[in-house]
Amino acid sequence: MNRAAEQDAVTPGTAGGLGARVVVRRGGFALDAALDVPAGEVVALMGPSGAGKSTLLGVLAGLTQFDEGSVVLRGRELDVDPRRRTPPSARGIVLLGQDPRLFPHLTAVENVAFGLRVRGAAKAAAAAGAAEWLRRVGLDHHGGRRPAQLSGGQQQRVALARALATAPAAILLDEPLTSLDTETAGDVRALLHRQLAQTRTTAIVATHDAVDAVALATRLVVLEDGRVTQSGPVRDVLASPATRFAAAVAGLNRVVGRVDAARWRAGGLALAASPPHAAGEAAAVFRPGDVRILDRPPGGPGEWEARVVRLEQTPAGVRVRTSDPDVAVDLPASRAAGLEPGTTLALAVDPADVRFLAV
The missing domain is CATH 3.40.50.300 (P-loop containing nucleotide triphosphate hydrolases)
Incomplete structure (x- = not known):
């Protein structure tokens, strides 16, 4: 509404x-x-x-x-x-x-x-x-x-x-x-x-x-x-958070992108829009804990390259904020060792862990 x-x-x-x-x-x-x-x-x-x-x-x-x-x-x-x-x-x-x-x-x-x-x-x-x-x-x-x-x-x-x-x-x-x-x-x-x-x-x-x-x-x-x-x-x-702030409260990523030919894209992240969404804007919603760091260059579905913007402490470890698109990644403290603003990461999220909401 x-x-x-x-x-x-x-x-x-x-x-x-x-x-x-x-x-x-x-x-x-x-x-x-x-x-x-x-x-x-x-x-x-x-x-x-x-x-x-x-x-x-x-x-x-x-x-x-x-x-x-x-x-x-x-x-x-x-x-x-x-x-x-x-x-x-x-x-x-x-x-x-x-x-x-x-x-x-x-x-x-x-x-x-x-x-x-x-x-x-x-x-x-x-x-x-x-x-x-x-x-x-x-x-x-x-x-x-x-x-x-x-x-x-x-x-x-x-x-x-x-x-x-x-x-x-x-x-x-x-x-x-x-x-x-x-x-x-x-x-x-x-x-x-x-x-x-x-x-x-x-x-x-x-x-x-x-x-x-x-x-x-x-x-x-x-x-x-x-x-x-x-x-x-x-x-x-x-x-189903309607804004980025509400998503943050819920502990979720909410990334707004565009759907074209049943494919959703925001920055370097591209996913099949399932269930199919009409062309236009849609928000991808997924948990920071569902994002993982790859030890190889990205190339498969739900894989992309991102730059670290900042690191934040969480009760369970470290939350890594990345750009293009703005995505939070939750990691154990040991896995975040060596990361700093400006570091380039290869990231991945399983398309099955992503929901799409109308904007």
């Missing part, structure tokens, strides 16, 4: 959820995006740095001005236009980012109780509710500690408890796990999944990590240069 058709198809606030269509212009950057999150669902929002993810969440939270559009939550118009906006404190939306933003002079239980008190709960009820939420996030024995006495993961758990204790209509998570180490992030991610599922809280999770999308969300929205470039179930988007 193209961007215009996709945005026209959006019905803000479907099924009592969160819907928006907003335009933000800031100098040379423009955000023009539509979102629809059905009630109780979790949507992952992914895009490269500078794509507009935080700007969009800021608009939804009422913290960022916009130039055109509207925001609807549970059938209630929060923002009819840029001049008629609901204040952040009255929106029923909580924004949680990388910084837990806990009050340093309050204990964990007092931090959680603060949100309940602001919403009118009596002191005793707020304290009891806060203690219960600390128990739910695994910190029932840490209520008397101040933020400085808690680890980063524990602080983020307190912030999550404070956010969910007030039963928000929607929660916006702006890369909440980025500052945590891998193990702690995994624990907090599991906690997030459990609590969002139990509370049926409508949520948007802005992230750079595909694991967050897979573990937390039912749908994935890809935002690039201020535009929604792809949207759909997480599995579908990752299986």
Whole structure:
């Protein structure tokens, strides 16, 4: 679906959820995006740095001005236009980012109780509710500690408890796990999944990590240069990425080439377009791990010559970026020894490992 058709198809606030269509212009950057999150669902929002993810969440939270559009939550118009906006404190939306933003002079239980008190709960009820939420996030024995006495993961758990204790209509998570180490992030991610599922809280999770999308969300929205470039179930988007960025998130190569006489070509790589594609552009999709280095000159099907552009570390070894066409090759560290930018390689990919997608 193209961007215009996709945005026209959006019905803000479907099924009592969160819907928006907003335009933000800031100098040379423009955000023009539509979102629809059905009630109780979790949507992952992914895009490269500078794509507009935080700007969009800021608009939804009422913290960022916009130039055109509207925001609807549970059938209630929060923002009819840029001049008629609901204040952040009255929106029923909580924004949680990388910084837990806990009050340093309050204990964990007092931090959680603060949100309940602001919403009118009596002191005793707020304290009891806060203690219960600390128990739910695994910190029932840490209520008397101040933020400085808690680890980063524990602080983020307190912030999550404070956010969910007030039963928000929607929660916006702006890369909440980025500052945590891998193990702690995994624990907090599991906690997030459990609590969002139990509370049926409508949520948007802005992230750079595909694991967050897979573990937390039912749908994935890809935002690039201020535009929604792809949207759909997480599995579908990752299986058939519509852009190079989405392919990188999915751990795939996506190489756009041209089909002529049932043969697809991009730079020095040529393949039979199977199943047959009409003449024009098509994208070849394959895994970096399916590409191998040849010890002889290329010449057979799916073989080509490429130049190394850069080397990147991966958990399993080294990812070699090559040009003409732009293809990533995953290798064990020992196999990448001696490679450097400018090195010429003979590469091969089995045509059976390549899928073709319409562009």
